[in-house]
Amino acid sequence: MKKRGQVTIFIILGIILLFIAIIFIQFSSSLKKQQLLSQQEELFGGLVTKEAARIFIQDCLNDPLEEGLKTLGQQGTLWEDQGGRDAFTENENGITYQNVPTFYAIRQSSSSEYPEAFPCQTADDPPAFCQYRYPQEASFGTAYLTLRNIQANLQRYVSREVLECVSKFTEEEISEEAELLTEQIEVDVSMDFNGLDIKADFPLEFSLSGENYFQLTNFEFFYETDFPRFMRAAVLNPIIWDSRYVDYDYSQGNLEQPTFSFAAPEANPNLVCREENNLQICDFPTMEGYDEMNIQLVKAKDDETGDEIFTFTAPDVYPFGEYSYRFARQDRPPxxxxxxxxxxxxxxxxxxxxxxxxxxxxxxxxxxxxxxxxxxxxxxxxxxxxxxxxxxxxxxxxxxxxxxxxxxxxxxxxxxxxxxxxxxxxxxxxxxxxxxxxxxxxxxxxxxxxxxxDRPLDIDLNVDTGYTIKDENGNLISYSGYFSGREYWVSTEDPFLVSVKTPASSQTGLLDDPTITLSYSGRESFVEEPVTLGRTSNDVVYAYPWKQQSLGSYNTNIGGKPLIEVWKEQLQSRQDSSIFNQIDTIGGQLSLNYEASYCEEAKQETAVQKTLKVVGCIPHVNTEGHNFPYPFQNFVEVENDNQPNSIKEGDSINPFLATHACCDAATWTPLPAGTTCFTSPEDISCGGKSPELIDISEPAGYLEESRSVVYACDGVRGNTCLNQKEAETNLINPGFCADITTDPNLATSCSKVAVQCSGQPQWTLNKEEGWWCAGPLGCGNNREVSTLIVARNNPGYNFANLPENPDNRQFDSACTSNNQGSACLDLELGEGHCVKPFGRSARCEITGDQG
Known part of the structure; x- marks a missing residue:
């Protein structure tokens, strides 16, 4: 049991130690990886930031700049396949010269549709365009080589070359396995007088071992060179002058001078100019440096195209030493x-x-x-x-x-x-x-x-009055013939005609309607107004002293009176004709000015003048027998056996056309006042103006009279006869009524005569027919005869003693309230007395008639 427990403890300890070992290994590995990344970043920063800057300055920028400037000098530009902006096109933007595609620094600038517009800057307003005339400034080609053009092409060229340089640097200096991810590097080239200012933005990005690395670097440096100074002195400014001034001489001798001269239509206040041959010759300062840099120009012409090749060479252009620049100038037409x-x-x-x-x-x-x-x-x-x-x-x-x-x-x-x-x-x-x-x-x-x-400018000006003048030999001649070839005379009392002859009509659309101005340059102007004529009218006539269409226009009435009678008053009241109210024997110029416009820039002008004097009157002679002035213009002299040189009223005429009998033909002034100018023919009428009738109430209309009047000049007018000198009126047949049956002309003035009394003795009594010529003069009472005779205030009158022609001294022709009781004789009914019953009219009550 005890051994089994120990084994278990060792197993557990082994597992724990295994976990600790695994954790330690993982931590150690992670720590090494972090250290490696840190080392790579340090390596990237050290290589790319410091070292790359040096490489870029010395290699990736300097070398492309120098190569670009050399290439630019060989062909005038950098073409598209070299990184430039434009592709080379033969005879369009350049010409191949000595196997080198050479740039047209100056190229003809003309419209392909309107090549004849050259050298106008635009093809507007064909076919006249800008109406170029030397030395007008125009466009004699276009200067395509500019500072901006050079800078742009260098930027494109250097940018392309720098990108290749960076790619090579990445492979060689960082790692063969490094892959450059940057596709474009922005380079800005600015040219000033002493060199090139270079600015570059480097967005440097590459990948290595599965990782991407990026760093943005802004860089600027100045490239010192004499290239800008060389270009300005030899090329950039002169090609502008050459394209602007047709008389600019682009030559070695001209470039070496401190100024060049060009012609200008007017002086430039900013330049020194002088006048030569009606032109302004101005001096323009050239660019400094051409002579100091010992630049030499060699020109060659291409026989096929006429284009010229300009090659400029200087022995010492930093940093190149000897440097040449070449461009082509496209042939330009004259x-x-x-x-x-x-x-x-x-x-x-x-x-x-x-x-x-x-x-x-x-x-x-x-x-x-x-x-x-x-x-x-x-x-x-x-x-x-x-x-x-x-x-x-x-x-x-x-x-x-x-x-x-x-x-x-x-x-x-x-x-x-x-x-x-x-x-x-x-x-x-x-x-x-x-x-x-x-x-x-x-x-x-x-x-x-x-x-x-266009048709010829045939104009003329003539004056006429329509009058006839007796010349020095007594011959009658027309007014226009009388004054042919000498100054015209017009008067203070007569209208006159101005006849204007103008050119025939011009072609429609090319000439505007003409303007005709009549003016008088004497004491004062009488007309300054323009008269516009229609295209179909070649001759126009106007009547003056105030403008009318004809002389007949003056045969009119003003205020109920004929114009000829109130002529002087009209002249005084009109400002446009007051000059003709007074004599001007010195005379002035009557001018006809003709002007018509083809356009605003072009006018057709001509003028003709005639001398015009103002006299007192014109001794006009009427050739049709109207020898008496107004108001007797209608009377003519006739000859017959009974009354030689008698006067009668003829046709009605314009009063201005009657003979101006009050105008002195020798002096053209009015005759003295009192000079007889008209004696009227005997006027036969029943006017009742005879001295015998002066005390009779309403005498007109019954008795035939003759009347004649003598008129005299007033000393002021020559064409009127208005002053009555004397008049005489007499009865033609005393004691007899006017005979209206045999003389129809008396029917109007003798309209009160009764027909039965016509040609009869006054107060004729016709008992057989039963009428009596009563009335105020015994010729009827307003064309009526009477059938009643009243013995005024005599009730016992014996009508057996009635006179043969009873008159109105004893007898009335009607019963009235004033002769009641008077004896009366009704030539039809018999004798009686005048009675006036109450409320009834007075009447003749016949004896034995009690009704």
């Missing part, structure tokens, strides 16, 4: 100056007006072009490379002739196109095309010149 004259870019480029009295009547084109590639134009000696040519476009000026018939060499051997006025009248007005080309043998710039042939 920049043809915009060919234009009176242009409207949206409509046409060149205006021709055949028959015009200015230089617009010929077509003359002398092309000019400047080449930014230093190619010389014709006329610059044996090095001339720019040539010019002309051809007709889609709309030909001369379909059956060669345009070369009109091309001639100038004194500088530049061909010029000249079509003179004698060849142009055969060309119909409209739009035509001539294509002008400037070429350097490889590239060309052309302009499709839109020629607008």
């Amino acid at each position: 920049a043809l100056d915009y060919i234009s004259r009176k242009e409207c870019p949206a409509k046409f480029d060149y205006l021709v007006v055949p028959g015009d009295n200015s230089d617009l009547n010929i077509l003359f084109i002398s092309p000019k072009a400047h080449d930014a590639d230093e190619d010389k134009p014709i006329g610059d000696g044996p090095e001339s490379q720019i040539t010019y040519s002309f051809e007709q476009g889609t709309k030909k000026l001369f379909p059956s002739r060669d345009i070369q018939d009109f091309v001639f060499p100038s004194t500088s051997d530049i061909p010029e196109l000249e079509i003179k006025n004698d060849a142009l009248p055969s060309v119909e007005p409209g739009l035509y095309n001539i294509i002008v080309t400037a070429s350097d043998g490889k590239k060309e710039d052309k302009q499709d010149v839109r020629i607008f042939i």
